[in-house]
Amino acid sequence: MEMAIDTPSPAPPTPPTPSAAAGRQTRAAESVRLEHQLVRVPLEALRSTVRSNNRLAEKEIAAALSSASAAPAESSAAAVDHLTSLVSRLHGLKRKMEEGARAEEVQVQRCRARLDRLASASTGEDAEWEDMRLKRILVDYMLRMSYYDSATKLAETSGIQDLVDIDVFLDAKRVIDSLQNNEVAPALAWCAENKSRLKKSKSKLEFLLRLQEFVEFVKAKNCIQAIAYARKYLAPWGSIHMKELQRVTATLVFRSNTNCAPYKILFEQDRWDFLVDMFKQDFCKLYGMTLEPLLNIYLQAGLTALKTPLCSEGSCPKEDPLSLEGFRKLAEPLPFSKQHHSKLVCYITKELMDTENPPRVLPNGYVYSEKALQEMAKKNDGKITCPRTGEVCDFSECVRAFIS
Amino acid sequence: MEIDSLREGFDRVAEKRASSSAKALEAVDHIVNEVEQAIVKLQMMNTDSTGNVDHTAILAELKAKLNEMAPINQLEGSQKELNIALSKYLKLLEKSFNPDISKAYRNVDFEVHTVNNIIANHFYRQGLFDLGDMFVRECGESGGASLKLPFQEMYSILEAMKARNLEPALSWAANNHDQLLQNGSMLEFKLYQLQFVEILSKGSRDGSKDEAIQYARTHLVPFASVHKEEFQKLMACLLWVGRLDQSPYSELMSSAHWDKLAEELTHQFCSLLGQSRESPLSVAVSAGFQGLPTLLKLTQVMAAKKQEWQVMKQLPVPIDIGPEFQYHSVFVCPVLREQSSDENPPMRMPCGHVVSKQSIMKLSKSSSRPFKCPYCPSEAVASHCKQLHF
DSSP, rough: OOOOOOSSSSSSSOEEEEEHHHHHHHHHHHHHTTTHHHHHHHHHHHHHHHHHHHHHHHHHHHHHHHHHHHHOSSHHHHHHHHHHHHHHHHHHHHHHHHHHHHHHHHHHHHHHHHHHHHHTTTTOOOOHHHHHHHHHHHHHHHHHTTOOHHHHHHHHHHGGGGGSSSHHHHHHHHHHHHTTEEEEEEEHHHHHTTTHHHHHHHHHHHHHHHHHHHHHHTTTTTTHHHHHIIIIIGGGGGOOHOOOOOOOOGGGGSSSTHHHHHHHHHSSSTTHHHHHHHHHHHHHHHOOOOOOOOOHHHHHHHHHHHOOGGGGGGGTTTSGGGGGGGHHHHTTTOOOOSSSSEEEOOTTTTEEEOOSSSSOTTTSEEEHHHHHHHHHHHHTEEEEOOOTTTEEEGGGOEEOOOOO | OOOOHHHHHHHHHHHHHHHHHHHHHHHHHHHHHHHHHHHHHHHHHHOOTTTOSOOOHHHHHHHHHHHHOOOOHHHHHHHHHHHHHHHHHHHHHHHHHHHTTTTTTOOOOHHEEEHHHHHHHHHHTOOOOOHHHHHHHTTOOOOOGGGHHHHHHHHHHHHHHHHOHHHHHHHHHHTTTTHHHHTTTOOHHHHHHHHHHHHHSSSOHHHHHHHHHHHHHIGGGGGGTTTTTHHHHHHHHHTTOOOOGSTTTTTGGHHHHHHHHHHHHHHHHHHHHHHHSOOHHHHHHHHHHHHHHHHHHHHTGGGGGGHHHHHHHHHHSOOOOOGGGGSSSOOOOTOOOOOSSSSSOOOOOTTSBEEHHHHHHHSSSSSSSEEEEESSEEEGGGOOEEOOOO
């Protein structure tokens, strides 16, 4: 490396470092920008409620209109009966719509609560805020892992129901449970509810569900029905997924215990687990969630930031999460962080040594913070005992070291 | 990020939603109204036998009126407005937030049971025992339960302290007398001190004085030589029995002492257990929140080299996280811009400036020839530079 060390510049001015508080604030503002999921999910939930309420209203109103114009004309009494029953039906519709509007209102409140939560974060260092944030992330993790009871309990005991998406995940649970019971109906209903948006994101889920149903007919040796089913539900996908369609329809000539590899896997039970995964993916996409649990994402980032070669040494202080086996295991496949500037931590006080608490060197070359040494000298008549070597010296023998 | 503009955007959504749902209800009301009017007319026709109105005409009129109203079109109009507000707000969200925070995620398997054990441990050390038990049951991991009992003891001590009962804390401190001393902690003495002040500030004058003296004899005397100053202060408090609040030592009664001592106890308890003071999960996740923005920027820059990102052993740039996450001393030689190592340790020149050993060898060219410090005008000789240990 070419270095201009022969003509060193005179004491380079230390770059003006932004004050620690300012750094903290920018960092806090940056971390708030990560909270997309917090505001997005309730909005998507609101959107879907609004959509299904609208659909209901439109359908029922159209039905009412055609019913009104189809009133029997034979006698006025029959017309009155017909119209009276129409009125009571409309009253029923109104009640349903009012109920729907209340559900929307709850979701509007939830969206607001999330914005309020973020607004209260701007100050930076706030242990309570950070604790709540961790709890939210843990609830998210538990919901994704299907630990619903623990998720609900944590949300309730910490009063953060408005900040987590339990209902959204419970909706997904219905579909996941049914898929695990080898039923496709609820999943298909979910696809129908979100048809246009799934189409926009080029989702294959519905096609895969249909394929699975087809294979189930073949498994049951019900080939006639399988063919009829394929005509009705698989053929429309032909233009986009021809290859897969061909492969799956070829199962017609095999038994479910075939050893022919490309078809054997189609008959296997773990195709249902695959469908669960596919559903989870589409579900997350639809609600604007990350595919991975938030906890994994933040843990990975945190461990990357914390990981240094020094962490794997025996002297790693226990305050460092990477001193623990579990965290080390998780961090193993992650890269080390990099440091451009010296950062010195006092062995005694574990505080960062800087201009306010500068490092001082004992005659044996060991370095401790001025604060720690002053404290020790005060207690021991000016004598310093090196905690690592046991050597004793006088405080006045400890000299400054300048680290840039 | 402008929370206010987000709020404005969402207010528009909420407003359009309300008006859309009101319009839908209104449309239903109108239809009901028209139909009911038609019913009334039909019924009137029955009683009114003049017969100049035909019931088919009434039905035709109803049909025409409903058609004219075109309620479906009205609904669609207000829904469209709502959809516009929604998509505007969604765009604003995309702009104000990082829409995909998983971009920097490395596709590695996070072993589920390792993560679950970490979470179970976290719940127990935060004192959430019921939740911890439920979680352990639900996820079927039991490795995290080892922290349950010790932390149950700690939280019962802290609970008692909250109820102004120091007994459990004192007995714990007495049982761990030696280790506390080794840690240089004054916890035990401070607990006795708190109890002593508590006796002094409570009860009648004479009774509590005797009790306090008795207490000081048994519990405070053993500490008298080590904590001379504090001990004297406490003895002087005896002069103000029953009215300690008016004494120069009233500060000793402050409830802040209780909070501080609870904190110190938590600290020492964790330390003796070999545990960190903060939950490691909290620490790692907080570091993640601080570090992720930089990682995301980095992946953006490296977008073309996605493969490289997935396998690199060390990040190319530093991640700026708070000083509270610095657990290790790192020395980066300001001349070579390289982190020091056993082979290339930090050296202090006589002027006090520190560079790496290799830099000194390059600067000096021989161990006896003087060279100029790169940071100040003084000269140094390599053999006079001293290796440092941080």
